[in-house]
Amino acid sequence: MPSSRTVLYATAAVCIALVGAALYLQHVQYMQPCPLCVIQRYLFLAIALCCLLGAWGGQPKAGAALGVLGGLGGLGVAGKHLYVLTHPGFSCGIDPMETMLNKIPTATALPWLFQANGMCEDATDKLFGLYVPAWSAIWFFIITASLAWLLARRSR
Helix, strand or coil: CCCCCHHHHHHHHHHHHHHHHHHHHHHCCCCCCCHHHHHHHHHHHHHHHHHHHHHHHHCHHHHHHHHHHHHHHHHHHHHHHHHHHHHCCCCCCHHHHHHHHHHCCCHHCCHHCCCCCCHHCCCCCCECCEEEEHHHHHHHHHHHHHHHHHHHCCCC
C-alpha cells in the first residue's frame, strides 16, 4: 500500500501534467481557453500545491482535505462547462467573469497560462471521443476519490 506522501506526490504530478496537457492544447492545437477552462487550471494547480504542502509539511491529511475541496470545486466547474456544451443557447462567452479573470495578477503576469480568450461553448473539439471538459471532470473525480481514500484510511 503506498504511503500518504507517495499518493500526494503522485496526485500533484498528475495535476501538473494535466495543466501541461491544457497548455499543449492551447499553444500547439490552438484551442483557446475560456473562463471555465482557466478556473479548472487554477483548481488543478491549487490541488497540486495543497498536496505538495501536505507532503512536505508532514501533514498529509490536511493536504488531502484541502485537495478534496479543490477537487469538488473542479467537479462543479467542469460540470457547468459540460452543461454549457450540452445546452447551446447557454453561454459564458465574453462576460464579466472573463474580464475579472483576465485582471487577476496571475493572469497579467502569466497570460500564456491564465488568460481566458475563448468561448465556453466553443470547446466542442473531442479528444479520444470526449470533450476536453469531460476529461477534466473525469480527472477531477479520480483525484478527489484518491484523496478521499487517503483521508479515510489509517495513517502510515
